[in-house]
Amino acid sequence: MLATVDPAASALYPKCLFNAATGLACPGCGTTRALHALLTFDPIAAFRFNPLLFLLPPVAALWIALARRAGRKRRAWASAAPWALALAVLAFTVWRNLPGYPLARVGDGLRPPFAPGPPASGLAARP
Numbered sequence: 718m719l720a721t722v723d724p725a726a727s728a729l730y731p732k733c734l735f736n737a738a739t740g741l742a743c744p745g746c747g748t749t750r751a752l753h754a755l756l757t758f759d760p761i762a763a764f765r766f767n768p769l770l771f772l773l774p775p776v777a778a779l780w781i782a783l784a785r786r787a788g789r790k791r792r793a794w795a796s797a798a799p800w801a802l803a804l805a806v807l808a809f810t811v812w813r814n815l816p817g818y819p820l821a822r823v824g825d826g827l828r829p830p831f832a833p834g835p836p837a838s839g840l841a842a843r844p
């Protein structure tokens with residue numbers, strides 16, 4: 718369904734409660750649109766909707782690999798991972814809500830701001 722039904726133009730998908738309550742983008746905002754873009758073979762748009770989806774898995778894999786190589790220091794690496802992840806997600810959330818954030822913003826619909834044509838309007842944020 719996600720590949721065929723546009724999340725920005727359908728009421729079938731749930732709205733982001735954080736965005737509805739605050740007007741700000743949460744770390745997950747744009748995930749549905751990003752997955753739709755991926756399923757329609759547009760990875761660049763998908764990245765612009767939610768770069769965290771692309772950045773977090775390789776960083777986590779690298780972290781795990783480094784922790785395994787650390788040997789005795791493994792515990793310290795492992796215990797620091799959740800805090801580092803939380804800090805990264807928090808930093809991303811703050812950054813994406815600052816003026817000048819270069820990627821797609823909440824309410825951009827399926828058209829990233831760099832695309833030609835009139836901006837999408839009246840579209841609510843989707844998680």
Ligand SMILES: [Zn+2]
Nearest residue numbers: 733743745746
């Ligand atoms: Zn959200």
